[in-house]
Amino acid sequence: MTLATHTTAVDSWRLLPAAQQPSYPDPVALRSALDDLASYPPLVFAGECDRLRDRIADVARGEAFVLQGGDCAESFDAVSSDQVRDKVRTLLQMAAVLTYASSVPVVKIGRIAGQYSKPRSNPTEIRDGVELPVYRGDSVNGLAFTPESRTPDPERLKRMYHSSAATLNLVRAFTTGGYADLRQVHEWNRDFVAASPVGERYERLAGDIDDALTFLSACGADPAAVHSSEIFASHEALLLDYEAALTRVDARTGKLYDVSGHMVWIGERTRQLDGAHVEFASTVRNPIGVKLGPTTSADEAMRLIDKLDPEREPGRLTFITRMGARNVREILPELIGKVTAEGARPAWICDPMHGNTFEAPSGHKTRHFDDVLDEVTGFFEVHRALGTHPGGIHVELTGDDVTECVGGGAEVRLADLGQRYESACDPRLNRKQSLDLAFRVAELYRDRTAQGAARREAVRAA
Numbered sequence: 001m002t003l004a005t006h007t008t009a010v011d012s013w014r015l016l017p018a019a020q021q022p023s024y025p026d027p028v029a030l031r032s033a034l035d036d037l038a039s040y041p042p043l044v045f046a047g048e049c050d051r052l053r054d055r056i057a058d059v060a061r062g063e064a065f066v067l068q069g070g071d072c073a074e075s076f077d078a079v080s081s082d083q084v085r086d087k088v089r090t091l092l093q094m095a096a097v098l099t100y101a102s103s104v105p106v107v108k109i110g111r112i113a114g115q116y117s118k119p120r121s122n123p124t125e126i127r128d129g130v131e132l133p134v135y136r137g138d139s140v141n142g143l144a145f146t147p148e149s150r151t152p153d154p155e156r157l158k159r160m161y162h163s164s165a166a167t168l169n170l171v172r173a174f175t176t177g178g179y180a181d182l183r184q185v186h187e188w189n190r191d192f193v194a195a196s197p198v199g200e201r202y203e204r205l206a207g208d209i210d211d212a213l214t215f216l217s218a219c220g221a222d223p224a225a226v227h228s229s230e231i232f233a234s235h236e237a238l239l240l241d242y243e244a245a246l247t248r249v250d251a252r253t254g255k256l257y258d259v260s261g262h263m264v265w266i267g268e269r270t271r272q273l274d275g276a277h278v279e280f281a282s283t284v285r286n287p288i289g290v291k292l293g294p295t296t297s298a299d300e301a302m303r304l305i306d307k308l309d310p311e312r313e314p315g316r317l318t319f320i321t322r323m324g325a326r327n328v329r330e331i332l333p334e335l336i337g338k339v340t341a342e343g344a345r346p347a348w349i350c351d352p353m354h355g356n357t358f359e360a361p362s363g364h365k366t367r368h369f370d371d372v373l374d375e376v377t378g379f380f381e382v383h384r385a386l387g388t389h390p391g392g393i394h395v396e397l398t399g400d401d402v403t404e405c406v407g408g409g410a411e412v413r414l415a416d417l418g419q420r421y422e423s424a425c426d427p428r429l430n431r432k433q434s435l436d437l438a439f440r441v442a443e444l445y446r447d448r449t450a451q452g453a454a455r456r457e458a459v460r461a462a
């Protein structure tokens with residue numbers, strides 16, 4: 001149910017069907033929560049959203065790379081400084097490796113400080129013959145399988161706001177308060193390489209980064225970027241009442257911004273061209289992501305561009321493709337080919353998680369590291385063949401040593417899944433698997449750069 005609030009958001013989306021919205025039993029309580037939210041201060045500022053748009057514009061031009069990652073579903077209980085610190089640390093470690101290998105800035109975007117709502121395949125769940133509403137994220141209902149917990153509660157929308165605020169505060173503190181110093185981040189990577197069963201493979205890259213840092217200090221170069229970092233916040237803009245309640249007019253420009261996060265994305269299940277989510281996103285100035293699954297046609301992609309990025313403004317739109325390892329090499333070329341031929345310049349980034357989920361014999365939802373890597377590899381291959389820019393990766397990850405995805409250097413086996421399966425929804429890469437992935441993507445980037453140089457050399461010689 002969607003109710004009018006005292007927000008300044010454009011209300012056109014309210015006239016359209018909104019998929020995946022909870023049904024709240026008490027409309028008065030919902031209205032009251034939304035009114036409160038509409039009176040709260042912004043979580044992020046419009047100028048910060050603009051800065052992220054500029055950074056993504058560099059990605060669209062082939063001059064930067066996106067690392068977007070974090071939990072599948074954040075939980076209110078996990079807003080602790082240790083958990084946020086470990087996620088930030090994982091992102092920083094991955095970014096350090098990717099920056100060196102790609103030789104371009106890495107734009108770090110957390111699935112963080114707002115990723116509390118989940119689209120689901122089924123509206124209900126049955127256990128032992130009892131049917132209850134499915135868990136839709138902490139912003140909607142509770143994970144416990146009881147009627148009370150599974151009933152959507154609008155007070156949770158306010159907890160989402162407060163949890164996002166506390167998390168953002170920690171992210172800002174960790175990225176600017178000395179924790180993100182590149183030399184320290186590199187030391188953590190050295191420790192990872194030394195302890196990893198496949199560390200030998202990464203030794204050379206880690207050694208090269210050592211040399212680069214030593215060279216920088218020998219030159220007396222001490223740029224501020226070495227001591228602090230910048231991590232933007234993003235989440236799926238799923239609950240439109242919440243997003244609209246946090247939409248504000250920017251005093252500088254008179255334009256609308258969704259100030260619940262720097263970037264918001266539209267999911268695979270809610271990207272209908274005539275639906276409320278696409279309409280809502282078209283009314284705000286934030287950088288927007290859209291997930292594109294294997295059924296997306298090139299024509300649909302073009303119509304999404306026409307709706308969300310009619311000015312063809314680099315940085316405005318990011319296509320996050322999640323085709324599955326088996327499909328990526330077949331489906332992606334036509335999409336990218338058509339969009340590029342039409343003169344549109346979205347950033348393209350690869351989500352290698354959502355097309356590669358399967359159920360383990362133990363009943364756990366899982367993903368195999370090899371499939372994740374294979375989809376990213378296919379994504380790089382397709383871009384290489386087309387001469388376009390593989391603009392980044394979007395991954396579900398955590399800084400904790402969970403056992404939710406199988407494979408990786410310090411192999412998690414199917415039989416290990418039950419040991420530490422903590423995700424409230426989909427399986428995440430643990431810290432070591434995330435770092436493994438960063439080193440492997442770095443290798444792909446270096447291969448690509450080396451092949452590009454070889455091609456240029458061959459052309460010069462001819």
Ligand SMILES: O=C[C@H](O)[C@H](O)COP(=O)(O)O
Pocket residue numbers: 072118119120121122425426
């Ligand atoms: O995280 C993504 C979706 O919410 C999830 O894949 C849907 O999962 P379900 O099929 O278990 O509902």
Ligand SMILES: C=C(OP(=O)(O)O)C(=O)O
Pocket residue numbers: 072119236266267268269291322354
């Ligand atoms: C639900 C998600 O993905 P998708 O929309 O691609 O299925 C997600 O990223 O949490």
